[in-house]
Amino acid sequence: MDNESQYSGYSYKSSHSRSSRKHRERRDRHRSKSRDSSSRGDKSVTIQTPGEPLLDAESTRGDDRDDNWGETTTVVTGTSEHSISNEDLTRVTKDLEESTPLECKRFVGPALGGCLSFFALVTPLAFLILPQVLWRDALEPCGTPCEGLYVSLAFKLLVLLISSWALFLRPPRATLPRFFVFRCLLMVLVFLFVASYWLFYGVRVLEPRERDYRGIVEYAASLVDALLFIQYLALVLLEVRHLQPAFCLKVVRSTDGASKFYNVGHLSIQRAAVWVLDRYYSDFSVYNPALLNLPKSILSKKMTGFKVYSLDGNTNNSTGQSRAMIAAAARRRDNSHNEFYYEEAEMDRRVRKRKARLVVAVEEAFTHIKRLHEEEVASSPKHPREVMDPREAAQAIFAPMARAMQKYLRTTRQQAFHSMESILTHLQFCITHNMTPKAFLERYLSPGPTMQYQQQNGRGRQWTLVSEEPVTSALRQGLVFSLRRLDFSLVVTVTPLPFLRLGEEFIDPKSHKFVMRLQSETSV
């Protein structure tokens, strides 16, 4: 399931048949070798071309999954071979509400992983139970050593279960364009192990009806040990390896140039993309299309009054003409920068004035209400106060500040992000939590990260990863990829972190001595 998607499906399918295991192992070796090279930091990109025939003549088992599996779509991150995804109905319906259509293919991966892990966990128990069920009388009795093995088996299974739950049982957070290399490797590995153990079991234990029960129990225990080690491998590959920072990613938003630098470890391009997007939603200020362009009045005066006439009849020298025009325009004195400067200054002033009005209005509004404490309830009956809940209190004080707020939002072009309802809700929230007017205004005075506006952008999380390299290849120096949405894109550049040579210098604490300096001392 590693390389370009359609083949991966077939490779998985062919793993069912025993005789093609050699094929599969060879391919796995290829795959793991190529991954080793990328993890060693090779500069070459491994593009896995399917050199061998992937569909054997023997593997003709018609799988139902075939039709869906072979397409270039989705596998879920955040889970691994021991995971069971939350296929909640509620989440499914929530997905339906978004405009991105629900893809059933999204859950094939985790479902597969879940089945595999269940199969792997049940296998040792099956190994133990089957002889008891089938030929109990013929078994040799096995006393204390077996009981010891039972106990250790039980605890190891428990540890396996708990750590699988802790590490891998998470709702998926992203769907990647290609399959997640390490996870596929691990699933294949688990399947290999379990299948080969079953094979051996079937040939050596079930057929001849082996009587040495202790041997069987030890066999099951060795399988559980192997599973624990595979889980260790999974932990290292999926969780630990990318923790140590190795690359610095520069993320630039294409429309307004907002940029950030992040340190990441060794990841593939698609995983790095998911990582960057996670950070994007909480670090970058929200994209405001209204704030982008220079006002038309400044730019429109560009190409006035320079027409080129060709006197020689048919000489089609268009490039020469345009070049002449550009040269002339460059030579002409251009005062648009002046206008831009004054326009910006004017804009700043306007924003500051509106902001001052808004702050004053909000401060005044907040003085109109105060929190009612319990002991004041039974106060003087002569002045009955109307007791309000936060919603009503918010509505009561919203009126005087509404106009100032609206004008401010309009000046800073934020009116698309805040509706009346949202402002009221926020006001209610602030009143409930005893926030000051300044805390209430924090949300409007500076554009927050995109996460803050998520409810408004209900449709939003469809991103396209644009890259010249295959997206499962590892990050390396000089790689550039971009994440595109409908109206803007994030361009990511990869540079490796510099190698640090740390030296040492010891300073004796007694060596700090000082003398008075003459006022000036010149050396001649």
Added chain:
Amino acid sequence: MSFVPGMPVSVVVERIEIKKLCQGDNLILGFSIGGGIDQDPGQNPFSEDKSDKGIYVTRITPGGPAQDAGLRMGDKIMQVNGWDMTVVTHDQARKRLTKKNECVVRLLVTRKSLEQAVKHSMGSCQRP
């Protein structure tokens, strides 16, 4: 070496001749000076009289021409190539020492030990 304004100063001086060393583009002498009439005399660690605004040698580069010629730290420079250094600003003193067209500076310097040496020798001379 106390300095009474208006009265002539009489001290015992030593004549020191330093050849400038060529180091790249500069001619260096290998010592640092401090003091001057525009500086604060109270901060001078080498002067006996803390109102003495003369030019003192504050540091000698080891192995430099000044050390070879016999200049010591704490010497007060009285004359440089005939120019007086007792009533000059710091910058004037620097300029007189670092003239580019002179290869050799002849200093008249004084230090406390000179007076004592003279007194000692005069004292020993006077004993019958």
